[in-house]
Amino acid sequence: MAPENSTASSAAAAPAAPTPATSLAPATATPAPATPFMNGNVIDGKAVAAKIREETAAKVAELKAKYNRVPGLAVVIVGQRKDSQTYVRMKRKACEEVGIASFGADLPDTATQEEVLSVVRGFNANPDVHGILVQLPLPKHIDEQAVLGAISVEKDVDGFHPLNIGRLAMKGREPLFAPCTPVGCMELLERCGIPIKGKRAVVVGRSNIVGMPAALLLNKRDATVTICHSATKDMESIVRQADIIIAAAGQAQLVRGSWVKPGAAIIDVGTNPVDDKTKSSGYRLVGDAHFEECKEVAGAITPVPGGVGPMTIAILLKNTLESGERFISGKLQSSAAPSKRGQKGALARLLPEKEHLGPLSALAAVSLVAGAALQRIVGGVRQ
Numbered sequence: 342m343a344p345e346n347s348t349a350s351s352a353a354a355a356p357a358a359p360t361p362a363t364s365l366a367p368a369t370a371t372p373a374p375a376t377p378f379m380n381g382n383v384i385d386g387k388a389v390a391a392k393i394r395e396e397t398a399a400k401v402a403e404l405k406a407k408y409n410r411v412p413g414l415a416v417v418i419v420g421q422r423k424d425s426q427t428y429v430r431m432k433r434k435a436c437e438e439v440g441i442a443s444f445g446a447d448l449p450d451t452a453t454q455e456e457v458l459s460v461v462r463g464f465n466a467n468p469d470v471h472g473i474l475v476q477l478p479l480p481k482h483i484d485e486q487a488v489l490g491a492i493s494v495e496k497d498v499d500g501f502h503p504l505n506i507g508r509l510a511m512k513g514r515e516p517l518f519a520p521c522t523p524v525g526c527m528e529l530l531e532r533c534g535i536p537i538k539g540k541r542a543v544v545v546g547r548s549n550i551v552g553m554p555a556a557l558l559l560n561k562r563d564a565t566v567t568i569c570h571s572a573t574k575d576m577e578s579i580v581r582q583a584d585i586i587i588a589a590a591g592q593a594q595l596v597r598g599s600w601v602k603p604g605a606a607i608i609d610v611g612t613n614p615v616d617d618k619t620k621s622s623g624y625r626l627v628g629d630a631h632f633e634e635c636k637e638v639a640g641a642i643t644p645v646p647g648g649v650g651p652m653t654i655a656i657l658l659k660n661t662l663e664s665g666e667r668f669i670s671g672k673l674q675s676s677a678a679p680s681k682r683g684q685k686g687a688l689a690r691l692l693p694e695k696e697h698l699g700p701l702s703a704l705a706a707v708s709l710v711a712g713a714a715l716q717r718i719v720g721g722v723r724q
């Protein structure tokens with residue numbers, strides 16, 4: 342019997358490619374995968390990501406043809422962490438490949454918080470920059486929340502700004518951007534024809550950048566969501582109820598095959614280096630799910646590497662394109678320097694959201710502006 346959540350049994354799955362009449366394939370040939378993005382029950386994150394990049398590149402080319410302008414992404418890195426430098430290099434290269442202009446700031450470990458904030462403010466005011474990403478983690482002496490909160494909410498392509506996260510949590514509201522990794526998880530489910538509405542989802546992990554926004558996105562798509570964390574008791578029995586498991590704890594091979602309901606979909610966000618003497622690097626990456634065990638039981642599973650990771654970067658490009666489209670087509674005005682912004686500026690910057698939120702009541706609009714103004718005042722005091 343086909344497992345409940347397998348794409349083969351899903352009505353939403355893309356139809357298999359038709360066999361040409363002249364095909365020489367024998368009648369017993371292996372059936373085509375339910376979607377072009379699955380090899381058996383293994384989800385090919387690289388293939389989904391490649392498709393999103395291709396779609397993004399085409400839309401960037403359209404913008405260029407129409408306005409002779411392209412979206413721009415600024416990536417800020419502070420310090421010398423090897424993994425951060427690798428990710429930032431990957432992001433800048435990915436921008437180039439789809440035609441997005443790449444801006445960068447590489448600051449030393451010793452950079453002060455004011456220096457980081459001033460780089461962010463510079464990109465906020467730069468009309469050629471439509472997306473700003475500050476690579477995390479930041480060195481300990483820098484207040485991460487202050488830096489993330491200083492990114493202009495319309496350029497927050499990482500989706501980490503508290504206003505964007507707050508909107509994600511609210512009924513009837515939509516953020517301008519949602520965090521890339523969790524959006525990547527949703528795209529994998531959707532593009533592989535795995536239903537979400539009415540399903541039981543368990544998210545293991547509740548961080549600001551993965552677990553919590555993943556749970557909020559699943560909730561917005563009408564899943565019934567449970568969040569597990571380090572104080573959760575009997576996690577195994579909670580995970581066993583899930584149709585969809587999002588594993589984002591940062592613990593190598595935490596989720597075992599025996600924890601998984603047959604047919605469940607497993608989206609493995611974990612990226613954990615483990616020693617491997619057979620590799621020239623001396624390590625390999627494993628997920629938060631025990632892949633070999635879970636693959637035997639799951640209806641669909643993402644590998645590590647090659648699952649969620651490539652999606653994170655593809656969604657970053659997609660978010661940057663959407664931001665570029667809003668600015669370049671004139672739906673949003675490019676930000677003035679923060680010091681010149683008054684309440685009127687805040688209102689002007691918030692009004693275009695009407696397109697996303699539906700009509701705002703006058704009261705709601707005023708409270709949003711007041712909130713934004715207050716936030717700037719608080720930010721100003723902190724700086």
Ligand SMILES: NC(=O)C1=CN([C@@H]2O[C@H](COP(=O)(O)OP(=O)(O)OC[C@H]3O[C@@H](n4cnc5c(N)ncnc54)[C@H](OP(=O)(O)O)[C@@H]3O)[C@@H](O)[C@H]2O)C=CC1
Binds near residue numbers: 547573589613650
């Ligand atoms: N593929 C990609 O694109 C990305 C991958 N990652 C990877 O995803 C993983 C998670 O990242 P991130 O969210 O930043 O990590 P954090 O360390 O910030 O958060 C981990 C979360 O998991 C919970 N947790 C830790 N151990 C357990 C446990 N034994 N049982 C249950 N819950 C547990 C923590 O609980 P508590 O809140 O109680 O502390 C916390 O909520 C990492 O491996 C990271 O490398 C991250 C970002 C992008």
Ligand SMILES: Nc1nc(=O)c2c([nH]1)NC[C@@H]1CN(c3ccc(C(=O)N[C@@H](CCC(=O)O)C(=O)O)cc3)C=[N+]21
Binds near residue numbers: 428522646647
């Ligand atoms: N402001 C900010 N935004 C982020 O999105 C962000 C961040 N900070 N800090 C670090 C985490 C981590 N992260 C990953 C991105 C790509 C892969 C990825 O492409 N992984 C490949 C493997 C890469 C390899 O081999 O090293 C894969 O899984 O196939 C993984 C992890 C984004 N993060």
